[in-house]
Every structure is written in C-alpha cells, then in structure tokens.
Amino acid sequence: MKGAHLSRERMYDIIHAPILTEKTNVGSELNQFTFRVPLDASKPEIKEAVEGLFGVRVKAVNTLIHKGKSKRFRGRNGKQSDVKKAIVTLAEGDTIDMTTGI
Numbered sequence: 101m102k103g104a105h106l107s108r109e110r111m112y113d114i115i116h117a118p119i120l121t122e123k124t125n126v127g128s129e130l131n132q133f134t135f136r137v138p139l140d141a142s143k144p145e146i147k148e149a150v151e152g153l154f155g156v157r158v159k160a161v162n163t164l165i166h167k168g169k170s171k172r173f174r175g176r177n178g179k180q181s182d183v184k185k186a187i188v189t190l191a192e193g194d195t196i197d198m199t200t201g202i
Contacts, residue, residue, distance in 0.1 A: 111149040137186045157191035
C-alpha cells in the first residue's frame with residue numbers, strides 16, 4: 101500500500117465515528133483521540149484518513165478489537181458485532197475538536 105493514497109470517500113469510510121466516553125475524554129488531555137473504524141482498516145490507512153480529514157499530524161496509531169458478547173433476547177441466542185477502535189495520538193500542538201462534525 102506504500103505510495104498509494106486514499107480517496108476522500110475511503111477516508112470517510114474508515115473513520116466511522118468518534119468514541120466519546122469519560123475514559124476517552126481523559127485521553128484527549130494527553131492528545132489521544134479514539135475512533136470507531138472498520139475491522140479491515142490498517143494502521144497506515146487510519147493515520148492517512150485522520151491526517152486528511154482533520155488536517156493534523158499523527159504521531160502514533162494503536163488499535164484494538166472489542167469482541168462482541170453472546171446475548172439472549174426473548175429466549176433467542178444472538179451475538180453483538182465485533183468493534184475495532186483506533187486510538188490516535190497527535191503530534192504536539194495539534195488537536196481535534198470532537199464536538200463538531202467532520
């Protein structure tokens with residue numbers, strides 16, 4: 101994938117939504133922001149998408165996959181979807197305003 105650039109449409113597909121919780125708000129004080137991303141998104145793609153959409157410099161990208169739980173609903177078995185999260189650390193001086201849309 102080296103040398104290839106993402107289209108603007110693919111950037112929007114990679115960054116689904118920001119995750120806004122008490123824990124991620126503590127991370128924003130450390131210049132870390134958390135996004136929900138597709139399961140097939142790679143770290144270089146996530147980095148390029150954040151830099152392209154928000155106009156910031158990304159220092160590091162950490163990802164984790166939260167496995168969906170098995171649940172019962174009205175006597176039927178079901179499974180919640182797996183979710184991939186990306187924790188993006190920005191370079192000094194850069195910030196993202198999570199309260200506004202993209």
